[in-house]
Amino acid sequence: MGQTGYPQPYGQTYPQAQPYGGPPGYGYGAPGQDEPTQTQPAVTGPPPGARPSAPVRPPARPEGSASGKPRKRKRRGLLVTVLTLVVTLGVGLVGVAVLKPGLLSDLLASPGWQSPSAAPPAEPVAAPVLAKLADAPLPDAQQLKALLDPLVTGTELGDQVSVSVVDAGTGQVLYERAPTEMLTPASNTKLVTAAAVLSTRGPDYRITTRVVAGANPGEVVLIGAGDATLGVTKEKYYAGAPQLDDLAAQVKKAMGDTPITKVILDGSLFPGPVTAPTWSPNAAKEGNVSKIPALMINGARTGLKDRKTPFERYNDPERAAGDAFAKLLGVPASAVAKGKAPAGTGGGQVAASASAAPSAAAGPPAPGTELGAVRSAPLLRQVEQMLIESDNTLAETLARQVALAKGKPASFAGAAEALEEVVAELGLDPAQSTLHDGSGMSAGNKLTPRILTSLLVKAYGGGTVLGDFFNGLPVGGWSGTMTERFGKSTTGFGVVRAKSGTLNGVNSLSGVVETADGRLLAFAVLADKVPIGMYPAQELLDKIPAAMATCGCH
Numbered sequence: 001m002g003q004t005g006y007p008q009p010y011g012q013t014y015p016q017a018q019p020y021g022g023p024p025g026y027g028y029g030a031p032g033q034d035e036p037t038q039t040q041p042a043v044t045g046p047p048p049g050a051r052p053s054a055p056v057r058p059p060a061r062p063e064g065s066a067s068g069k070p071r072k073r074k075r076r077g078l079l080v081t082v083l084t085l086v087v088t089l090g091v092g093l094v095g096v097a098v099l100k101p102g103l104l105s106d107l108l109a110s111p112g113w114q115s116p117s118a119a120p121p122a123e124p125v126a127a128p129v130l131a132k133l134a135d136a137p138l139p140d141a142q143q144l145k146a147l148l149d150p151l152v153t154g155t156e157l158g159d160q161v162s163v164s165v166v167d168a169g170t171g172q173v174l175y176e177r178a179p180t181e182m183l184t185p186a187s188n189t190k191l192v193t194a195a196a197v198l199s200t201r202g203p204d205y206r207i208t209t210r211v212v213a214g215a216n217p218g219e220v221v222l223i224g225a226g227d228a229t230l231g232v233t234k235e236k237y238y239a240g241a242p243q244l245d246d247l248a249a250q251v252k253k254a255m256g257d258t259p260i261t262k263v264i265l266d267g268s269l270f271p272g273p274v275t276a277p278t279w280s281p282n283a284a285k286e287g288n289v290s291k292i293p294a295l296m297i298n299g300a301r302t303g304l305k306d307r308k309t310p311f312e313r314y315n316d317p318e319r320a321a322g323d324a325f326a327k328l329l330g331v332p333a334s335a336v337a338k339g340k341a342p343a344g345t346g347g348g349q350v351a352a353s354a355s356a357a358p359s360a361a362a363g364p365p366a367p368g369t370e371l372g373a374v375r376s377a378p379l380l381r382q383v384e385q386m387l388i389e390s391d392n393t394l395a396e397t398l399a400r401q402v403a404l405a406k407g408k409p410a411s412f413a414g415a416a417e418a419l420e421e422v423v424a425e426l427g428l429d430p431a432q433s434t435l436h437d438g439s440g441m442s443a444g445n446k447l448t449p450r451i452l453t454s455l456l457v458k459a460y461g462g463g464t465v466l467g468d469f470f471n472g473l474p475v476g477g478w479s480g481t482m483t484e485r486f487g488k489s490t491t492g493f494g495v496v497r498a499k500s501g502t503l504n505g506v507n508s509l510s511g512v513v514e515t516a517d518g519r520l521l522a523f524a525v526l527a528d529k530v531p532i533g534m535y536p537a538q539e540l541l542d543k544i545p546a547a548m549a550t551c552g553c554h
Contacts, residue, residue, distance in 0.1 A: 030333070065359070090262040115221035135520035138167060143553035144175045145235055151543050152177055152525075154264040156536065157507070165548070168460040168512055168520040171453075178433060179453075182446040186501030187390050188508040189440030189447065192433070194383045194469040195313055195455055196422040197398045200405035203380035203468050207401070209242060209295075210373045212341050217364040218261035220251055220371060221341040222325055224269055224295025224318065226410065227376045228397040229385075232324045237298040242374035243322070244297065248328035250372030258364040260329050264339040265322040270294035270400060272411030278442035287311045289392035289441055292400075293318040299393045342368040366386050380468050387472035387499060388480035392439040399438025426466075428454055440501055452510045452524035460512070460522065471499035473511055476545075488539050489546030496545045498523075505530050507537040513545040516552045523548065 016141035121303050144165065152163055162183055165175040175177075207227040214221050233245050245295060251260070274291035275284050284291050287310025291301030296317035298304065314320040320335045365371065376382065379401065386394040399415035406421055408414035417437045424430040432448040459466040474480030476496035477487075485500070486492040498511025510524035525544055 009502055015082065051406040059524055080213055086288070136515070138519060139174055139515060139517070139521070139548075139551050139553040141174050144548070144551060147177050147547050147553065148544060151540070151547060155540055156530075156532045157527045157540050158530050162449045162526050163524070163544070165521055166453045166457060167525045168457055168522040171457040174399070174521065176449070179450040180448045181526075182432065182434065182448055183508075183528040184443055184503065184506045185440055185445055185447040185452070185510075185526055186503045186506045186508050187440040188452060188499055188501040188510045188524070188526070189393075189435065189438065189445050190387060190395050191452060191455060191469075191499055191510060192419055192423065193395050193399050193402070193436065193438040194387055194449070195426065195459065195466050196402045196419050197379055197405075198383060198468055199422055199426065200402050200418075201379050203378060203383075205379045205401075206375040206377070207379075208373050208375050209247065211247060211371045213365040213367055213369040213371055213505065214264055214542050215342050215367045216262075218259055219264060220255070220260055220262070220303065220329070221264040221266050221339070222247075222295065222322060223341055224265070224267040224293065224321075226269055226294050226397050226400050226404075228296055228299050228394050229376055229382060230295075230297050230321070230374075232297055232328075235304060237301055237304055238377075238382075238385060240377035242376055244325050244374075245328050247374045248325060248370045253331065254309065254365060254369075256372040260331055261331065261335060263322055263326045263331050263336045264341075265295060265318055266341045267294040267318045267335065267338060268340055270406075271412045272409065272413065276412045276437045278436040278444040280441075283441060287313055289396070289439060290314070291317055292393065292396045292412075295321045296393075297321045299391065344368055346539045380471075383469055384472035387469065387485040388474050390481045390500070392441055395439035396437060402438075423451075426455070426458060428458075440503075443506070447526070449524035449526050451508075452526075453522045456510070456512060456522035456524075460520070463484060470497065470512075473499060476542075485538065486542050486546060489542045491549045492542060492546035495549045498545065502534055502538075502540075507541055509541045509545070511545070513548045516550050517549055517554060521548055 051507035091543075140400060148163070148165070152161055155161075160181075160183065162178040162181040163176060164173075164179040166173050207225050209225045209227050209230055210223050212221050212223065213219070220418075227242070229236075229241035231238065231241045231243045233243055236243065270293055274293055279289075280286075285287055289356065290296065290313040296314070299322060300313045300320070301311045302314055302320075318338070319336070322338075324334050326333060326336045375476060379398070382398060386398060396412075396415070399419060400410040403410045403414040403418040404423060406418040408418050415438055419435050419438060420430060420433060421432045428451050432451040434444070434446040436442040436444045458464070459470060461467075474482035474497065475494060476482045476485055476498065477490070477493035481500050482496070482498060487498070492513070495514040496511060498509050498513075501508035501510075505528070507527045507530050508525065510526075512522050513519055514520055523545055525541055526539070527537065
């Protein structure tokens with residue numbers, strides 16, 4: 001998984017975890033630059049407190065095999081030895097048969113006569129992970145206050161630090177400091193986006209990217225459906241993503257003998273600007289986020305070898321996707337143009353399918369006929385990828401799925417309005433939420449620590465799809481953007497699951513932590529106007545849940 005050490009029992013020393021694909025490459029960049037993220041395979045990691053199994057040691061090389069060729073002399077000796085044993089065993093069995101005739105028949109009749117050793121012990125039954133968290137002692141609020149106050153007030157995080165700590169099972173307040181203060185959450189915004197898309201679209205929903213026949217013979221229209229994960233071939237950035245080469249194969253088959261002469265790109269599903277008005281003017285150029293059209297490949301990354309942010313991004317993601325698709329169809333880039341599908345084929349509506357249309361021998365497919373379609377991985381998978389890697393582009397496209405589900409324009413404004421609407425529907429206080437995007441890139445976003453812990457309590461409570469996004473929260477010292485965290489607060493290794501957030505002067509951390517007594521607490525820490533750099537601020541933030549992890553405060 002890219003780490004060199006594993007979570008250990010509390011109080012021990014840990015080797016520093018290593019990132020997947022090289023050093024983190026974080027930077028403290030221009031205003032509006034969201035936290036740099038380290039990209040890994042979208043792995044949820046172990047739950048807090050879980051211990052991975054020991055690494056498997058590779059088998060030792062057999063003697064004499066250094067050259068790859070076995071020595072003939074040893075093989076001959078082995079053969080002689082085997083023959084000798086066979087003869088000896090045969091003589092011994094004959095002797096047994098002569099002296100004790102019944103013994104040999106008993107041996108041969110026994111099912112285990114060829115395996116004299118005792119039967120292996122049964123596999124132990126694995127104990128439930130984080131079992132009976134609700135039965136563990138609840139920390140005493142006064143003791144928790146004495147533990148956390150020195151880490152929250154009077155530190156280099158500055159004077160504008162708001163905190164909420166509650167019992168995850170009951171929502172009981174255990175510690176708070178200005179819990180309703182509206183502060184910039186940075187990437188903690190993604191917790192709201194995750195909850196909203198799971199609540200509206202559902203975890204099993206898949207985004208379908210389609211191609212239909214154009215208005216003129218030989219024209220095909222690639223309709224953007226807002227799937228940022230769309231790949232070109234099996235060499236793609238997002239695991240489980242659909243591929244353009246599969247789509248191209250379907251289109252070629254559906255077109256039959258009709259030559260493909262033009263590729264039209266329909267990105268009309270996402271109206272409005274491709275960057276948020278509240279972002280830094282250079283946000284899309286800095287590489288932590290891309291422009292957000294309805295059609296793109298690999299999150300608009302220009303290459304797949306780079307596995308850490310910031311990434312090189314296409315200046316025109318829609319055209320890059322169209323050029324890649326045209327190449328797969330054997331159409332020159334000069335025959336690619338932006339436009340719209342024939343009337344009645346947009347927004348998920350299909351006039352007809354190629355399978356239901358007349359055969360190609362009867363002529364080209366009728367305008368609007370579906371020629372092919374590919375589906376994304378379930379949205380739960382995309383939510384996990386978005387949270388684990390803090391993927392800003394993916395967050396923005398998921399926020400637009402919320403807008404579409406609520407019948408609003410799939411724009412920055414429409415998505416923000418839809419997110420606010422879902423906040424109220426979840427029973428959270430809409431007065432404690434002001435959003436302008438779904439990723440947290442906007443410094444204009446405002447949330448309170450209390451609304452974040454309330455959301456975590458709802459998710460932990462079960463009975464709804466909200467609980468699914470717990471799998472996407474990175475694990476401290478183990479996965480995603482938390483792999484390199486808690487280096488100086490090792491008690492948080494494996495027992496903290498949290499979403500971090502970083503903008504210039506802004507640091508946040510929200511998630512859950514298991515105490516030393518086994519109680520699960522939800523926490524949110526938002527620090528605005530932080531006067532120090534990103535790394536020192538992260539270390540100070542990490543001390544807060546790490547202290548709760550050691551708490552036997554009851």
